[in-house]
Amino acid sequence: MVRPLSLALLAPAVAASVSNIHISQLATTIAINLPPNNNDINFYMTAPTYYSWVGLGFGAQMANSLMLMAYPASDGKHVTISPRLATGDTEPQFDRNYRVRLDGNSSVDGSYMVVSGTCINCRSWAGGSLNSYTNGQPMMYALGPSTASGTSRIASNDQGVTLQKHTAYGRFLLSTIQATGYGGTGVLTSINNQVNTGTQPVNTYGANSPNGVVLGDHDTLGLAHGITMAVVALVLAPVDVILGSGRLLAGFPLIHAICSLFYLFLMIAGLGTGIKASAEYVVTQHFATAHQVLGFIAFFLGLLLLGLGIALQVGRALSSVGERGIVAVAHRWGIRFLWLLVLIDGGIGLQLADASLSLIIGYIVFAGASFLAVVSVLACLFCIGGRRSGTRDERNSAGIVDGGGGGLFNTNVRKSVNSRKTSGDSEPVILPDNRQPSARYE
Template identity: 30%
Template sequence: MISRLATAALTAIAYSTLASAEPVQYCPISDICYQVAVPDASSSSNSGNIYLQLRAPTSYSWVAFGTGSAMADSNIFMMYTDGKGNVTISPRAGVGHIMPQYNAITQLTLLEGSGVTNDGKTMIANVRCGNCGSWSGGSMSLAASSADWIAAWKTGAAVDSTDKNAGIHYHDEHEQWAFDLTQGTVSDDSNPFVGVRQFDNNNRGVAGSGSFADPRTLIRGHGVIMAVTFGILYPLGSALMPLLGKWIIHASWQFLAFLLMWAGFGLGLVSSQRIKINFNSTHTKLGVVVVSLMGIQPILGMLHHRYFVKHQTRGLISHAHIWYGRSVIIMGIVNGGLGLKLATAANKYIIAYSVVAGVVFVTYIASALFGEFRRHQRKAGGWEKNSP
């Protein structure tokens, strides 16, 4: 388990280091994702090729994304199945809230890695666009730090057509966001999606060889580390003190949990930036508060230990360390549930998390009561003034 957590932590470091050498990605919902990559040469000259990827389950009739903040005057790229085991990528011009019209001027080329994969469950379009810096309705800087994009999708029967002007039904939902294209700069003017592992909506690998290409891998690593840290390690580490009475064991255990917490926080920070959640959810906001508050706990623990060694009894700082720690751990456990909700996790994972957290919490309460009982027994017997 520790080796897996260490690997996940190192992955976060690698991602932050290589962030400017990979496509940027946004997943407006859990099973639809869009990526953009801009070669160095195109970014420098503000002209030339850019690379796009659209990925979605085949349960969607079509998915699309395009430039700008609204359909009107947008340069739109639409993907649907062609009925022959591949996908059709259709360049279209947005003209308002009506079906986008086929735009033959946009130079789109379907690249290697495109098609229907994962036993027919996933469709992927890897696309090169030769003139996406400008179009009849507007233009876009290929070196923009905040370029507006839109997306829309429709569930239902497959289009199954090679016609780039095929008729489509009105979208179910739509989304708008901004990409920092400077973070999507790649060195080579070639398909950046070849040899990269893709994921379906159940997070199962469907193609390629890279193991950390999708930010949902980072999200899973973040979730596992934080669940283990706040749901198991911190509560059990707290229980070690009243059960064993050995401060060095308690401190060492909690320090390990402390390090893992920051590794998990790093994974969460990187993945939230890559899918553009940032600090726009209760889970991410509360997560920052929890880890920040927990950063004070080792200092309180040290002050408590020094006070007890000197006075052989608990003081105000001792109770602050104990109750402050308990409060932050509870906040962390609650935030884990919010994280599962944000990730739209399956009910079985939510139930498993709740059961484990509940069992550990009951164990911790029992150990705390046992510790208090033993401390009062020792005090009554005159063995020592008190115990930590």
């Protein structure tokens, strides 16, 4: 709950120079001081280390706003601050044109992260500016996902490190008039976390988000993409490999076709959600990461294999030997290669998404088990197919051959051509095998 109260703990002269807000649902405090006669902004943020990052934004919406993003440094004790510009509902991008100086109070101490410093010449930026003479300056705050949600903990000195989508955020109005004057970061860090002054919440999110705070906000597009492609890689693809392998299962082309179409449909769904999710992050907006490149290759390979499959079925309908041609070999091995490509790309995608180590290990275990299971099934099918082929050869050598093209429907049995002999218009005489007719029939 956000409560506007007086800053009773501070002297009146100092209180007039501070504007702050405390969000009890998030155990987070934000404070601002605007020193007179310059364009600097003194800021203070404290948030639980349960959240991977904390951010303060100047503006009513992300588009064209300046944001200060803070997260633990690589040593886990200090803090990295990153000034970023947001161009839309996407991850803000680090802009080195804005300089931020942290003071000695900034640190990761136990279960809290404290960020205190000055953003130099930050009252105007590309696309917007801070109104220094209003009681209703729009502001935003956001908190990154926790490690409990499966996101890897951030510990980096890189100001441009990729940040996952916030799990909680909100908007409020700030009194820049009250924040202007003497104060500095030393005064800001002395604020009691339970006191608010000069602010009011802005509830634009509906009745389910009291006080303008949104909790439980997640990267639904990325989650949908991951689940869809996991089903493809670990379920549909291996089944399709088995159905499309060898002549033993060639009698079930309809099942293979249905599975392949569903396989391709989910790949299209995964590609669509992946493209949409990619637009939300700086590192993926140009579609140049290894995961994205391999994903596009896999998709177009899937289309090519679909075309080969259709050509193969047409060839089998027109010729009894179509299933043994080069098209069949290319289709069969292409399906297997596509599956391996999708499996590998899934692991790369988890790394790109900063998934937890346990999730990555779990995927590797399931992928390895799936691969071994499919190899075992294919080996069994190969052995069974070899035995049937050997039996058929034995039957042929005994003088019993299949009729028609592939022998699929023809069950006629014919005697050896050497076992019959005719003379003129007389009825053929059946002779025992390996016997020659007498001279009178010559």
